[in-house]
Amino acid sequence: MLSVVCVTPGTLRAEDRPTPIPAEGEVLLRVRRVGVCGTDLHIFAGRQPYLDYPRVMGHELSGTVAEAPRGSRLAAGDVVYVMPYLSCGHCVACRAGRTNCCTHLQVLGVHRDGAFTEYLCVPEPFVHRAEGVTLDQAAMVEFLAIGAHAVRRAQVSAGQRVLVVGAGPIGMGAIIFSRLRGATVTALDSRTDRLAFCAQRLGTASCVTLGAGDTEQLAALSSNEFFDVVFDATGHAAAMERGFGFVAHGGTYVLISVVQSDIRFNDPEFHKRETTLLGSRNATSEDFETVLRAMREGLIPAGLDTHRMALADVPACFPGLLDPDAGVVKAIVEC
Structure with a gap:
């Protein structure tokens, strides 16, 4: 063979x-x-x-x-x-x-x-x-289940503001299932083609291009409060560290990415916001079933x-x- x-x-x-x-x-x-x-x-x-x-x-x-x-x-x-x-x-x-x-x-x-x-x-x-x-x-099913698992871990709920950093397939999975739970989703990425795909196919409320002024744009989109839930799907240590600053007070930060390095964050800021930090690894049978159910119901965007x-x-x-x-x-x- x-x-x-x-x-x-x-x-x-x-x-x-x-x-x-x-x-x-x-x-x-x-x-x-x-x-x-x-x-x-x-x-x-x-x-x-x-x-x-x-x-x-x-x-x-x-x-x-x-x-x-x-x-x-x-x-x-x-x-x-x-x-x-x-x-x-x-x-x-x-x-x-x-x-x-x-x-x-x-x-x-x-x-x-x-x-x-x-x-x-x-x-x-x-x-x-x-x-x-x-x-x-x-x-x-598998890559979408990873996104579904991260969303379930974060307990995303209707009306929350969600930021997904890294608009690759895993990030797209997090976008899809956050929106299915009723959240308002913003995507942050360096690639304008990926952001266009998220806006046109996945229904993100906003897209921000990584670079000068991106923090100010994210602040403006969230009434200067930033985001209830932030997902990192970049696979880059520097981006993962930077993402702590995008979490609202009382918010949750989910690291879907895994990298070969230590991740550092500012402890006073972490405690001041009472940030919830979650790792999200792979998926379970429950998440696979969530994806399959969404597929059968026509809820997963085509293309x-x-x-x-x-x-x-x-x-x-x-x-x-x-x-x-x-x-x-x-x-x-x-x-």
Whole structure:
């Protein structure tokens, strides 16, 4: 079978590998669609903190069941999506229902080989029927679930002012689900094309371009009070540190991003505002269901999948996804 391997940062190689044989309790999937995530771009660029090379990337996937275990709730031919966060089920986090931050977490495409391949074995508990959605939609559930999880963590409510810093796919997920909860959303980003997309497709109330005068614009948009909830989805330490200043008194700051560095903030300002600081990692089955329900109800804006490529073309075409001029929101790999 064809697999695409990130051998070292910046190097992708197509390989012919044996089709895997499922172990007991595993489902053999025929991979059909894979979304390209910011994590994949960071792996390619050598900026992913939890990874060893070589690695088959890809954790946003949909497919069909090729082989299911005896007595499984799944059957050959079922269209499925995958929860790529393989949790242990018995650690302190899992016992509390926080499987997204399992102490032994294995993420497909990061800690173990992922979906840039034709066939993949996945433990059955993490494979679910994709009822009522298309293969393309099923491959986009995961990144939207990350946004949905962050919004749920922050307990966003109707009438709140929300700022999303970083208008990539994860930030867009936070925008979508904040708006579905009735919040008024502002987006801050350096890329005017991304901001235009957020305004035209996602219904943000305001968009601010990163740069001189942006703090003053954000103050004006919030009656000089700033924002009840701020989400950082930039993946940049300096931006994450700066975001503390955009949180209103009594507000909440959610770090969806993860970076390989320490994050600092001014303690007197933090306490003066009684800021609530939250980390938001991955998503749970509840968040996946939230996304699927929104998709079935037609609440997810169309056009998020802006680019496509075949699996065989990934080594040649993947580097182009890093070019801002390409205008990529979400690229889908067809297997």
